[in-house]
Amino acid sequence: MALNTKILETEPPTSISETLEEKQEFNWRQCWYPVCFLQDLPTNRPYSFSLYDEPFVLFRNKDGQLVCLTDRCPHRAAKLSEGQIIDGKIECLYHGWQFGDNGECLHIPQLATDAKIPVNACVPSFKVVERQDIIWVWAGESETAVDELIPTLADVDKPGFIYTDFMLDLPYDQTYLIENVTDPAHVAISHHATRGGGNRKNAQPLEIEVLESSVKGIRGRWRGTNKSNETWKYIDFVAPTLVLNTAYIEERGWTFGLALYSIPLGKGRCRLLARGYRNFMNLGVKLRPRWLDHLNTNKILEQDLPLIVGQQAEIERLEASLKELYLPLKTSDTLVVEYRKWLDKFGASLPFYHGYSTRKNTGNGEFNQQPMLLNRFSRHTLICSSCNRAYQVTKRLQQSCIVVAIALAFIAILADTSGTKIAIISAAVTAVALAAISQKLKTHFEHSYTRH
Numbered sequence: 001m002a003l004n005t006k007i008l009e010t011e012p013p014t015s016i017s018e019t020l021e022e023k024q025e026f027n028w029r030q031c032w033y034p035v036c037f038l039q040d041l042p043t044n045r046p047y048s049f050s051l052y053d054e055p056f057v058l059f060r061n062k063d064g065q066l067v068c069l070t071d072r073c074p075h076r077a078a079k080l081s082e083g084q085i086i087d088g089k090i091e092c093l094y095h096g097w098q099f100g101d102n103g104e105c106l107h108i109p110q111l112a113t114d115a116k117i118p119v120n121a122c123v124p125s126f127k128v129v130e131r132q133d134i135i136w137v138w139a140g141e142s143e144t145a146v147d148e149l150i151p152t153l154a155d156v157d158k159p160g161f162i163y164t165d166f167m168l169d170l171p172y173d174q175t176y177l178i179e180n181v182t183d184p185a186h187v188a189i190s191h192h193a194t195r196g197g198g199n200r201k202n203a204q205p206l207e208i209e210v211l212e213s214s215v216k217g218i219r220g221r222w223r224g225t226n227k228s229n230e231t232w233k234y235i236d237f238v239a240p241t242l243v244l245n246t247a248y249i250e251e252r253g254w255t256f257g258l259a260l261y262s263i264p265l266g267k268g269r270c271r272l273l274a275r276g277y278r279n280f281m282n283l284g285v286k287l288r289p290r291w292l293d294h295l296n297t298n299k300i301l302e303q304d305l306p307l308i309v310g311q312q313a314e315i316e317r318l319e320a321s322l323k324e325l326y327l328p329l330k331t332s333d334t335l336v337v338e339y340r341k342w343l344d345k346f347g348a349s350l351p352f353y354h355g356y357s358t359r360k361n362t363g364n365g366e367f368n369q370q371p372m373l374l375n376r377f378s379r380h381t382l383i384c385s386s387c388n389r390a391y392q393v394t395k396r397l398q399q400s401c402i403v404v405a406i407a408l409a410f411i412a413i414l415a416d417t418s419g420t421k422i423a424i425i426s427a428a429v430t431a432v433a434l435a436a437i438s439q440k441l442k443t444h445f446e447h448s449y450t451r452h
Contacts, residue, residue, distance in 0.1 A: 026346035048081035053266035062088025163277035185332035205331035398438035
């Protein structure tokens with residue numbers, strides 16, 4: 001399903017009253033979920049992830065094709081993702097059982113050579129595909145998968161467009177992430193004076209319209225009211241994984257899009273896969289290293305992170321409906337409320353959710369997420385190939401500079417002339433300065449942004 005991201009401004013808003021289509025049941029199993037960007041998938045080792053706390057593992061077979069299995073060995077329930085890849089098969093590191101493309105068990109070391117492998121010694125498998133450099137998994141039976149339902153972006157494949165990708169694990173439910181990114185009103189305040197963020201002076205009443213709401217998702221648009229004839233910006237929620245923000249400058253033919261894919265890893269956990277794309281002023285995007293761009297993106301998301309964690313904790317503590325707790329404004333919260341009401345209408349099949357007036361299996365009793373809040377390393381650096389590589393280089397550079405500085409200091413002590421001593425000491429000071437710079441950069445890969 002390639003999304004034509006441009007919504008015509010002349011399209012009239014549709015009624016949100018219940019229709020026959022809205023009575024359709026949303027089945028979270030009959031959907032595609034984004035796992036990670038292709039460039040961030042490790043090579044030659046298993047890759048684990050979860051969906052609503054159900055564990056999965058990815059690996060490549062001998063032909064280089066991706067395979068997705070339940071991350072659980074049928075022998076003694078050990079995690080297959082802790083194992084290794086041998087000749088395109090995944091091997092459980094506990095007892096060496098090996099499994100192939102469809103989850104069939106191909107080898108059990110403890111069986112005699114003439115013994116048959118038990119029929120039930122197999123692992124459930126799931127269809128996995130690559131589209132637009134994203135890895136997608138179908139959560140239901142492979143035979144029911146419909147490739148056309150993958151929410152790809154039509155603009156990304158057009159000439160002149162360029163995109164950048166960013167991935168982050170977050171310590172709150174997916175529903176709170178979707179609420180956050182369908183809320184344009186918070187940007188001016190929460191992301192004040194941040195590159196790509198907003199400015200407090202621009203906080204204002206917004207004109208927000210819901211163009212369509214159905215089992216497939218929500219289409220909406222918004223604009224500020226402080227300027228006359230301000231251009232509409234669009235926010236589409238494509239159930240259950242995508243919030244798409246788009247803006248157009250018609251007279252220049254410019255398009256900007258921010259695709260915010262997400263996957264519900266489990267209760268109190270989700271993963272964001274953000275893709276920004278555009279067809280203008282692309283030189284800076286091409287020249288800027290991906291890891292450097294991610295430092296700023298992390299900062300933006302971490303400005304909201306403790307607020308959302310605290311919000312979820314308070315809501316779960318009170319055990320009340322959002323209809324009772326929220327005080328929404330039509331000039332800022334229309335899409336937020338519409339999304340929560342969408343969950344009321346269509347969320348019954350979800351393992352857990354919090355709608356506007358209904359909820360299911362919410363609250364786990366534990367929301368002490370402080371270590372996760374401070375740890376950018378585990379939330380992003382470990383799962384991002386670019387930042388992980390830059391982090392390792394920075395760490396080695398810091399260590400090398402310290403060794404060089406110590407060696408130069410020792411050599412300076414042994415030097416005969418004052419001129420030589422001064423030159424060597426200057427070099428040692430330079431090495432110390434480089435080590436200090438490396439240490440400061442290293443902390444950006446390890447620790448979250450905090451407001452001062």
